Structures are given as C-alpha cells and as structure tokens.
Amino acid sequence: MGTSVLFEARTERGAFYMLLLLVLCCFGGKCELQDSKPSEQTDFPGVEPFHNEFDEPQAFPDEERANLPVFTMDYPRIQLPFEFTLWVLLASFAKIGFHIYHKITIWIPESCLLISIGLIVGAIMHSVKEEPPAVLNSNVFFLYMLPLIVLDNGYFMPTRLFFENAGTVLWYAVVGTLWNSVGIGISLFGICQFEVFGVQDINLQENLLFASIISAVDPVAALNVFDDIGVNEQTYIIIFGEGLFNDAVTVVLYNMFTFLAGLPVVESTDVFLGTARFFVVAAGGILFGLLFGFVAAFTTRFTHNVRQIEPLFVFMYSYLAYLVAECFAISSVMALITCAITMKYYVEENVSQRSCTTIRHVVKMLATISETLIFFFLGVVTITTEHEWNWAYILFTLLFAFIWRVIGILVLTQIINPFRTIPLNFKDQFGLAYGGLRGAICFALVFTLPDNINRKNLFVTASVAIIIFTVFIQGISIRPIIEYMNIRKTNKDRKTINMEVHTRMMEHVLSGIEDLCGQWSHYYWKDKFKKFNDRVLRRILIRDNRSESSILSLYKKLELQSAIGLLDAPLGDLSAAPSIVSLDDQRKEATRAKEKFLAADVRKMHKILSKNMYKIRQKTISYTNKYNLPDDSRTREILIRRHASIRRSLRAESFREQPSQNIPKSQKYYSLQPGGDLETTFPLRRRNHGGSEDGDHPSALTSRSSSRSLIPMRRLNTIKETGNAGEQPAASSQPHSPSPVDALDMRGPGGLEGSSFRGRKAPVPAPKRHLSYRIDGGEDLADSERAGEPVRPPQLPPPRGWEPEDQEPRENETLLRDSSQGPRGSGRS
C-alpha cells in the first residue's frame, strides 16, 4: 500500500517536471526566435560596416578597432535545424509525459493528447504573436512526413491476413471512399442551396472536392483502441487496409476534383477519364512498388560483406519508389506499400539479424516521430491560421460525414457479406463505422487547396472541426461503447469455470482446425505463387537459399531471437509438461480431499483464467499496437513449451528427407575422414560451435583445475566410443594412458551426465576447459571430450539425435533459474 502511494507521488512529481520541461522548451524555442530578431533589425546608419577577419556581427559596433571576439553567437546559421530538433524533442517529451500515467492512454487515444498539447503550444505562440514553423505546407508533409508513416504501415502489414481479406479491404477502401465523397458532396451542395446559411457561392465541384478531402479515414486512433478491446482480425485488417488504400483514392479524387473545379462545366468524358485515371494510378503504383521491391531484394543479396549499411537500402529504395511515383503523379502510397511488402520478405532473409532489428526499430521510430509531429502541428496550426466559421456548414459537415459513413458501412457490408467466409456481425460493423476517424491526410490536403477557391478558409475550418470532433469525441467514446457491448454479451450467461475452460479449449481447437483446412487462403493462387516463388524468385533474390520447411524456419527464427531473450528475461518456469507426456510422470496423490470453494475463490479463478489463458490467434494481437514493435512473446512461449514435440517431429522429418545435411551433430563425431586425426578435425568444429577464441586458452589452465576431476571418466569412455564407431588411425596412434574405467555405455548415462552437467554451468566456459588439458599431453582426451558433448545447450536448433527428451525442459529450467526475476509482464492479457 505504502509503495503504491509513494509511486503515485513520484509519478505526479515526474509529470510535473515533464510539464515544466515542456513549457521551458517552448519558451526556449521562442526565445531563440526572438533573439534572432534584434540582430536582424540593427542597422548602422552612419557607421561603416567593419569587416574583421571572421565576418561576424559586431559585438560593439561603436569601437573603431574591433578586438578579437571571445564569445560570439550566430543563431541564424543554425536556426533551421535547431528549431526542428527542438520541435521534435518537444513532441517526444509530450509522448513520454503521456506514458507516465498509464491510465490516460487507455482512455484517451494518443492522438487526442498530442493535439491537445499542440493546441496549448499554439495558444502560447499565438499570444506572443509568434508564427509557427511552416512545416505543414504541402511539400514537407507529402515528401517527408507521409512516406515515413506509410513505410511503417507497409512494412509491418500482416501480409497473409491482408491477402486473405484483400477483396473486402479494397471494396471498403475504394467503393466506400467514393460513396462517402459523393454522398457528402451532394448533400452539402444541397445545403448550399438554402440561402439562409450563407454559403451559396460554393458550387458542386468545390463541394465534391471538399467532401473527397474529408472522407479519408485515418486508422491510427481506431487501431489504438481496437487492440485493447479485442476486436477480431477481420475488423482490424479492414480498418488498417482501408486507412492505407483510401489515401490513394482520396488523392486521385482530390486531383480529379481540383481539376474539375477549375472547369466551368463537367462533362461525362471527364468522369470517364477520371475512372481510367484511377486505374492507371493504382496499377502504376503497384508496378513501381514491385519493381523497386525486387531491386532492393536483389541488392541485399550482395551485401553480406557490408552489413553496416544494409538497413540503408530498405529506406532508400522505398523512398525512391515513393518519389518516382510522385513524379509521375501516380499513387505514391501504393507504390511505397507494395515496395515494402515485396522487400520485406526477401530482405529479411538476406540481411543479418542485427540489420533486421535495426530496420524494424528505425522504421518504427521514424514513423512514430512523424505521426507525433503531425498531430502536434495540427494542434498548433489550428490556433494560428485564419478561420472562417460558418455554423451551418460545419455542423452539417459533421452530421453528413457521420451519417454517410454509417450508411455506407451498412450497405457495403450487406453486399459483401455473402462473399465472405466469416460475415461481419453487428459489432464489427459498428466498430468500422464508429472507428472512422479523420486525421492528418485530411488536414494536409486541405492546406494544399488551390487559392482560387474562394472559400478556402471555410474549408480549412471545417476540416479542422471534423478532425477534432472525430478524434476527440469518437476516439474517446468508442472504447466505453464497445466495452459496454462486450459486457452486455457476456453478462447474460453466468459462466462456470467449466464453461470458461471448455469454451476456450473449443475455440483453440476451432482455430487450429481452421488453420489446418486453410480456410482463409485461396489455395490455388497461393500454391501457384508459392511454387513460382520457390523456383524462380527465391533463387534470384535470396543469397543463401536452402528451402526449409516453414515450420523449421519459423522455429529457427524464433529460437534465435529468444535464445538471447531467455537469458535476459525469463518467462517463468517453463518446465511445464510437454503436451503429450506419459501420465505416469504426473501421478501425485490420486485423490485429494474435496475442498470447499468460496465464491470469492471462484471469482478469483475466473479472473486468473481470463487474464492468463492464451487468446486464440495470437498473431493478430502482436500487430495491433501501432507504436510498438510486433510482440511475439506469447508465440515464443507457446513454441518453447511445445518444442519438445516439435523437435521430435523435426528430427523424424529430417531423418527422412535430408539425411546428408541433418545428421545430428553427435553422429558427425563418429566418423572422421580417413587419415585425419582428431586434432585437426575437431578444431574446425570447435570454431563452428562456440565461436570461442583460440588465443586465450592456455591462460584458462589454472582456473579449471577443479573441474578436471570430474572429466576423466567420461573422456576416456568417449575415446573408446569413437574408436569403435569409425576409422580412427590417429586415435590409436596417440599415446594416452590406458583407461582404467570400463567403457560404460557412453550414450546413455554419460550423455545424461554430460549434458546436465554442462547445463548447470554457463555454456561459454565449456570450450575453454578442453584446451586446458592440451598442454598436459592429453590432447586427444581433450578433443574427444568435445566429442562427448553432444550439442550446445539450447542455442542450436538442429535436432539432438539421442538425447532423451526429458532433458530438454530441464535445460531450459536451469538456464532460466539463473536469473530468477518475475515473469516478463509485457502488459498483454
């Protein structure tokens, strides 16, 4: 209790300091700006400008002879980058500040908070008659800020999910946006006919133009809410995809209507040309994206010697795709997305693990900054631009935008539901309709309206109004409403523990069977593409192309990432039984006394279960948090716990398919090349395994004396073993003391002891131990000691041929017990 109070006090103080810092930064920024003014305004009417050797503004202009200035300041030189950095810092501090209070971000989406801070800063700036930096002009936004966000969206897009729902997504994006634009435009035009509202001078084209601007839906805030309330995959991908692709549609419509707004009369050929233009734009975008994606993938094939600059290619090529598409006025957003999707698959196979991580982190970082800045400036510019307020127009805009979206979603869903395998139910439709928040694209586009539209200020005001309305009101209220809807459903049935457990079990089974049947992919095309991919594309674009089964590669990837992660933050006691285990192991007391469970206990059980049971289809949840990298800790957990059975099957598979490549390492020790000796063969393998340096081994002599006593028994046995299994002329010729110990069956208990012994120590000292005996003359003893060690503790995925299965959980256990922290709480429930 005390600690929580203390913690709250600390967070409050922390928040206070943050706010103070924020305000100081603002003023700092402004003071810098004001400082620059005096230096510009000074003029020296009667004094000849002195030029000293440094050509700097004079500190004391009245002196006839200038001394060497000890301290000078030249602000204009650094002004632009300095202010930019300050703004970025300010926005980032705001973000830090929000997350101090976790509860705030749950109830209020981040975009709201950012806009609020922007409003405050804008108000401050306005009151000191300061101009905001002109960053929200169209060029900066479209050329610098938007590509970063789009790259993030494209790079982390769940491709499988997307392609399975591609039809629906495009349907909503294209047809939905069109529907909204046309509907809102015509309704507003109808309103304009009434004289009482005073907006008669806006003609149809301008109304349509304005409507096309404000119908672009921005998924950011919606997605923020969705991951907490557990919307299902379909709704997620529809909102996500819609947000992405309606940018393309909006831009096309915008250009078309801008063009048409200049014309006095619209003819039908123009509409037809507009449609044709849309297809050109879309297809061109995809083509450019594919082109650049493949070139990028091909480039990374050759970068294995210059690993440091690998991340660069991802960014440069995608940016190029964007710019080239912009140059030809085709959909740059689609080009960038296609490029990112294409690139990601091949590049992530070619580049090193670190580059991969770097790419992901940098993409996320740039996107977050860009988005933060956009919302921030939205707030600032809102205060500082000129507005024209017209109650009627603006209120009707809000009303029509909402109504048309709702109607649009309902109608479109009715049409497309029969074609879907899972129809969208009412809750999904509500989420889609209510989650249609407007955002930055709308704002940027309205600023780029040509000035010949005489009511531009009104449009600006209306856009700002609709953005703020949707983001604040809808963004904040969507969560309680959906929670209410969820609660209403679940309150109806008082669940017993049985029901909860068994229904979750059935859900898992169902999703497993669905995946098994491949319900969601259109098999024919997917198989065809996969064959083409394997045969042609992978050969060209990937450097190290060994076709692995997907389960093996998935497993390797996850294990590689988790091998480090496990040492850092253990996931608790993973010694939980592997899935199919003999019941003998679990036989504890057969009967337990029946306990009485109080209602409080049962409630607690419900809570425990609901928090801890794995949700189905975890992979979606990992994508939905827009500001974090995809989190696959649950996946890893499940995979690690099942890895006993997975390894069994991998081993079986590998024995069957590729015996030459996948011999368990233990077997490799048993066959030496004829004529080779142990010494030369094993150093090779040593280098492969531990990566341990050869240089410092002699120094490890003395420190390992304690462990020597335990080693000899097994080493000598191994020699016997290796002597038996292959041709070992060298082994027998080496002088070594005869083994007093009988040749135990090395494989059985020796292996057990060996691996468990090694498991208890950290993996690294093991190789050093070997060479410490080299000087003793027991070289082959040392070498064959390595033979006895089957595989390294869990860093290598290749199957362990002969190790008994129940070793594996124990190894994980011992690995984890070293750092016994609490379970890693990533806050996911």
Next chain:
Amino acid sequence: MGSRASTLLREEEIEEIKKETGFSHSQITRLYSRFTSLDKGENGTLSREDFQRIPELAINPLGDRIINAFFPEAEDQVNFRGFMRTLAHFRPIEDNDKSKNVAVSEPLNSRTNKLLFAFRLYDLDRDDKISRDELLQVLRMMVGVNISDEQLGSIADRTIQEADTNGDNSISFSEFIKVLEKVDVEQKMSIRFLH
C-alpha cells in the same frame, strides 16, 4: 479402400465420403486438394510431421492434441477418409440434414459427436473419464506461465467439483455434456467450409 498411391479421387469415393460425412461434392474436392498439398510424401496419407509443418498449428497451444485427434489409436498415418471423418465433426449443423442415410445413426456433426470430439481431446487414455491429471495437462497447455501449480490445481479441482455428480472425482462424458448444456457448442465447434 486402403491407401492408394494415386492422387486422383474417384467418384465412388467422393460419393461414399459424401454419404458418411455430409460434405458436398465441391467441399470434398476442395479439401482433397488441401490434403494433397499437405501430403509432401505423396503417398496418399498424412503423417504427424505433415501436420506439424503448418506453422499456425505450431503456435496453437493445443496443436499436438488436435493433430493427435486425427490419428486413430496408435496409427501413424491417416488417409483421406480418416481426414474427412475427423473434419466432419466441424461441419455446421443444418436443420434439414442432407445426409439422409438411415444407416448412420447419428451424423458425425451432431452436438453429441462434437462434444465427444472435445471430450476425447482431454481424455488421452480413452477410459471415458477426464481425470484430474488429464484436466491439469490441458489447462497447463492453455494457460500462460504466470500461474503457479497450486493455483492451477485448485482451478482443476473446482472444475471437477462443478461437473462431477457421481463423486468419482473425474468427469464422465455424460457429466461433460451436462455441464456444457448452456454453451452453444454447435456454433463454437463449426466451421463454414467454403463451397
């Protein structure tokens, strides 16, 4: 008809499967193409490894049990008939069931059979009872690593207590049915198979 090496599905087989399981013709052919795409060895049967190769099943907590459900006692291969027979449990229940085959006492996708499928996922040793240990195993699979064994044990105890009516400290099939009578099993264990 045994495991044949041919990759074509003959009409008579389709008819038989249709009668037994109630799937439509197009559904059967579609699932057959899925079967063959999973069958890497191309010998007309699937082994456990073929199932393990599906990545989504790998990260399903109950993946092993699901795979196990396809293989009848102690066999290692499943042919297409067995595959379809297992999948038939997940067909949605229709009011007018098209399989008018009187010989089949109850269609494979009836509520009872669905529940039997779920029951068998718990009951590995096929003694028609879910013992506490079996329940604990499945619970452990489904639950994250943050729950201690004692907590899980008490949850299992409570589960058995709620369901057990005859006092044998395990859940029999009839008790299982009874405790899930309010649950919409038809919807929870049905997939809409694409036509």
